[in-house]
Amino acid sequence: MSSLWRRIGAHSHIRGLGVDGIEPKPIADGMVGQIKARKAAAIVARMISRGVMAGRAILLAGPPGTGKTSIAVGLAKELGADVPFVQISGSEIYSSELKKTEVLMRALRKAIGVKIHERRRIYEGVVVELNINMVQSPYNPYQRIPESVRITLRAGSEREKLRGDRSIAEQIIAQGVSEGDVIMIDSETGRVIRVGRCSEYAEEKYELSGEKTVPTPPPPVLKEKEIVYTMTLHDLDEMEAGRSRGVFSLLFGGGEEKEISPDIRAAVDERVKKLVENKGGDRWAEIVPGVLFIEEGHMLDIEAFCFLNRAIESELAPIVIITTNRGITKIRGTDVEAPHGMPLDLLDRLFIITTDTYNEEEVRAIIKERVRVEGVRVDDKALAALTKLGVEKSLRYAIQLIAPAYEVAKAKGRDVIAEEDVEEVAELFSDVKRSVEHLKRYEKELLA
Numbered sequence: 540m541s542s543l544w545r546r547i548g549a550h551s552h553i554r555g556l557g558v559d560g561i562e563p564k565p566i567a568d569g570m571v572g573q574i575k576a577r578k579a580a581a582i583v584a585r586m587i588s589r590g591v592m593a594g595r596a597i598l599l600a601g602p603p604g605t606g607k608t609s610i611a612v613g614l615a616k617e618l619g620a621d622v623p624f625v626q627i628s629g630s631e632i633y634s635s636e637l638k639k640t641e642v643l644m645r646a647l648r649k650a651i652g653v654k655i656h657e658r659r660r661i662y663e664g665v666v667v668e669l670n671i672n673m674v675q676s677p678y679n680p681y682q683r684i685p686e687s688v689r690i691t692l693r694a695g696s697e698r699e700k701l702r703g704d705r706s707i708a709e710q711i712i713a714q715g716v717s718e719g720d721v722i723m724i725d726s727e728t729g730r731v732i733r734v735g736r737c738s739e740y741a742e743e744k745y746e747l748s749g750e751k752t753v754p755t756p757p758p759p760v761l762k763e764k765e766i767v768y769t770m771t772l773h774d775l776d777e778m779e780a781g782r783s784r785g786v787f788s789l790l791f792g793g794g795e796e797k798e799i800s801p802d803i804r805a806a807v808d809e810r811v812k813k814l815v816e817n818k819g820g821d822r823w824a825e826i827v828p829g830v831l832f833i834e835e836g837h838m839l840d841i842e843a844f845c846f847l848n849r850a851i852e853s854e855l856a857p858i859v860i861i862t863t864n865r866g867i868t869k870i871r872g873t874d875v876e877a878p879h880g881m882p883l884d885l886l887d888r889l890f891i892i893t894t895d896t897y898n899e900e901e902v903r904a905i906i907k908e909r910v911r912v913e914g915v916r917v918d919d920k921a922l923a924a925l926t927k928l929g930v931e932k933s934l935r936y937a938i939q940l941i942a943p944a945y946e947v948a949k950a951k952g953r954d955v956i957a958e959e960d961v962e963e964v965a966e967l968f969s970d971v972k973r974s975v976e977h978l979k980r981y982e983k984e985l986l987a
C-alpha cells in the first residue's frame with residue numbers, strides 16, 4: 540500500500556500492552572504509563588487465552604482520553620489475530636433498522652470464532668504456466684471478461700495441467716495470481732487460495748515487495764490436505780439465513796439488514812456443536828471465544844443491559860469489554876441513577892479496571908510516540924508546546940494538532956515542526972473550552 544494513502548488511525552501506534560509476562564514496561568508497544576490498568580488487562584488477556592473468562596465481562600472506566608480504548612486495542616493485539624475482536628459503540632444499537640437486541644446479538648456472534656478443520660482434495664503447486672482466455676463481454680462492448688483459464692501447477696518435480704472455468708479465472712485475477720505463486724484449488728468447489736510467493740521464484744526475480752515466501756509444495760499436485768479456516772457464528776448465521784431465504788433474497792435484496800430468526804441461530808448452534816463433537820474426523824471445529832468491545836457503555840439502555848446480562852451467561856458467549864467515561868448517571872430508559880449508568884446486577888459481575896489522568900511526563904511521552912508514528916519530526920520547543928497543550932487543554936487536542944502543524948511547517952519550507960507552527964495551529968483550531976466560550980460570547984451579544 541502506498542504510504543501516501545495510509546491512514547493513521549488514532550490507535551495505530553498500539554502494538555500490544557507493552558508487558559513482560561504481566562509486568563508493564565514504562566514505555567513499550569506504543570503504550571505509556573497507566574501501569575495498573577495495563578497489568579490488570581494483561582492478567583485478563585492470560586485468562587482469556589486459558590479459557591477461564593467465560594461468563595465475565597470487563598468495565599474500563601476513566602476520564603476521556605486516558606487510554607481506555609488504547610488498552611482494549613492493546614489487549615486485542617496480545618490475544619493475536621486468530622481471536623475475533625469486534626468493536627461497537629453503545630450508540631450504534633439505535634442507529635439501524637434492526638432491533639437493539641438484534642444489533643447486540645449480531646455483535647456477540649461476530650465475536651465468536653469457529654475454527655473449522657476440513658480434509659479436502661485439493662490441487663496445490665507453483666503456477667509455472669498461466670493463460671487466461673479473455674472474451675468480449677456480451678453486455679458491454681468495451682469490456683473484456685475472463686472466460687476460462689489454463690494453468691500448469693508444479694509440486695516437487697510433478698507437473699499437472701489444469702483447465703478452469705470462468706469462476707476460477709475470475710478468482711485468479713481477483714487475487715492477482717501470477718507465475719511463481721503457490722496456489723491451492725479445491726477439487727470440488729473450485730475455490731482458489733493464493734498461498735504466497737514461491738521462494739524459488741522470489742530468489743530468481745529479486746522480489747522487493749517484502750512479502751513472506753513459501754516453499755515449493757511436495758508432490759503430488761492433487762492431494763488430500765487438512766484445511767483450517769475461521770468463520771464467526773455470525774458468518775454461519777448469514778449463510779444459513781441465505782439458504783433458507785433462497786432465491787427471494789436475490790429478487791428482493793436486503794439480506795444484510797433482515798433479522799435472523801432464533802430458529803436459524805439455533806440450527807447453526809446445533810451444527811457447530813456437532814462439528815465440535817466430531818473432533819478428529821474429516822470435518823470438525825473448535826470454538827474460539829473472542830472479544831466484544833463496547834465503547835461508550837453508558838449509551839446502552841436498560842433493555843440492552845438486560846440482554847447483555849443474559850447473553851454473557853449463555854453457553855456460547857464472547858468476553859465483553861465495556862468502556863465508559865461517566866460517573867453516576869441515569870440508566871437510559873429509566874429514571875434511576877446508577878454508577879456509570881449501568882444496572883447494579885450487571886456491575887456486580889464485571890471486573891472493573893480504572894484509568895487515571897496523565898502527568899506531564901507521560902503526556903510528553905505519548906505525544907513523542909504519536910509524532911514518531913505519524914512519520915513527522917518536532918524540535919524540542921515544539922514538543923514542549925504540544926505537551927503544555929496536552930496538559931492544559933487535553934491530550935487528544937494536542938495529538939490532533941500534530942498533523943496540521945506539520946502542514947504549516949511544510950508550507951514554510953521546513954521538515955521539522957517548530958514552536959511557532961504549534962502556536963499557529965492552536966490559534967486556528969480551537970479546543971472545546973474555547974469554542975464553547977466563543978459561542979457564549981455571541982449568545983450574550985444577541986441577548987443584549
Ligand SMILES: Nc1ncnc2c1ncn2[C@@H]1O[C@H](COP(=O)(O)OP(=O)(O)OP(=O)(O)O)[C@@H](O)[C@H]1O
Pocket residue numbers: 549550569570571572573601602603604605606607608609610863864894905908934935938
Ligand atoms: N497510555 C497511553 N499510551 C499511549 N497512547 C495513549 C495512552 N493513553 C492515550 N493515548 C493516546 O491518546 C489518545 C486518546 O486515548 P484513548 O482514545 O485510548 O482514550 P479513551 O480513554 O478511550 O477516551 P474516551 O473516554 O474519550 O473514549 C489516543 O490517540 C491514544 O492513542
Ligand SMILES: [Mg+2]
Pocket residue numbers: 607608609834862
Ligand atoms: Mg475511547
